[in-house]
Amino acid sequence: MLQYDVIITGGGMVGASLACALSGKGLRIALVEAVELQTRAAPGYDDRAIALAFGTRRIFEGLQLWDALAPEAAPIHHIHVSDRGRFGMVHMDRAEEGLPALGYVVPARVIGDVLSAAVSRIDELDSFCPATVTRVSKTDAAISVDIDHNGEAISLSAALLVAADGADSPLREQFGIEHIERDYRQTAIVTNITPQLAHNNTAYERFTDSGPMALLPMTGQRCGVVWTVDSSRVEGIMALDDAGFLAALQQRFGYRLGRLDRVGRRQAWPLRLVQARESVRERLALIGNAIHTLHPVAGQGFNLGARDVAVLAEVLVDALQAGEDPGSLAVLNRYGDWRKRDHRNVAVFTDGLARLFTLPLPALGMARSVGMTAFDLLPPAKRLLTRLTMGRSGRTPRLVRGLPL
DSSP states (O other): OOOOOOOEEEEEEHHHHHHHTTTTOOEEEEEEESSOOOOOOOTTOOOOOOEHHHHHHHHHHHHHHHHHHGGGEEEEEEEEEEEETTTEEEEEHHEEEEEEEEEEEHHHHHHHHHHHHHHHHOOEEEEEEEEEEEEEOOOSSOOOEEETTTEEEEEEESEEEEEEEOOTOOOHHHHTOEEEEEEEEEEEEEEEEEEESTTEEEEEOOOOOOOEEEEEOOGGGOEEEEEEGGGHHHHHHHHHHHHHHHHHHHHHHHHHTTTTEEEEEEEEEEEEEESSOOOOOTEEOOGGGGTTTOSTTTOOOHHHHHHHHHHHHHHHHHHTTTTTTSSHHHHHHHHHHHHHHHHHHHHHHHHHHHHEEEEEHHHHHHHHHHHHHHHOOOOOHHHHHHHHHHHHHHSOOTTTTTTOO
């Protein structure tokens, strides 16, 4: 039996971020990841874009990783929200918040490479990859995990098990934690394009008759595209050649960026809402998509998971300094209670947007336009929304405030 303080299952961006946050704190960490790590991919046009809130930049700064991400991070200076065919618009600007950027767009490949390199430098961490959890058992003092690591059976034990194992979290299911799930019957088509005109570091969120569409500024004057469509239409859209796809995209986005000249490889992701009813049990904490899987409108998914990391790391570090058991329910409830408000607010916001702007009722469309225009004229309301999406509303952890753990 190999002994650790914390076992993290799931070595994706959220799980790896937690490992980095807990490094150097006197903890022995085991990281269990089911998918074999890929060798570093070469930079390419088709890099998938991830939107990082300003609060997430703060977290990466606290983890000493932002300097490695910054060269590939395109800042978002402005956000432009509109409803196709209607007059309502909302504009947000970095100057309104007094910040260098409202957020950043970074290739997922770059984030993965930086986190992977950082994890490999943690002396007090053992990585088991590829490995799958075969059995979990718990006592009052510890939790034990049996894994299959390249055909070898290995037993691990720790005070705390953290599930960062995704929307279909096997650990969540093993512990019998109930969850709410809603199929949006929508699919996100993800790709990159090059427009004729410079994006000028503006992120566009356009609500269309086929679903929300986001164009995110990237380096090299590319834009990352997330186009949400009814799932019944995906096959036909994906079958279009590049010219046909660009024409369909152009029709719905318009010409704010001039002609859309180039498109990369397309991927399609079915969309659903997943919300776990509990985030902790004795010796178990859930983070990231294991608790919440959101509609991509407003780009909140990874950012919400990053804030899970910041809060859980802070709670655990404070508990260790106070001589408390990090896996006790008393300690873990501090994490769960702290995260409830942010989880609820962001889920309600993204779910509400996804449903409000896909209802076809004409009267509702007019009401949306009036509401967006009124919202744009109310700076306090815009400020509240901006702070929510940037991870700066409510009680914020030290990492989000730019402070060390």
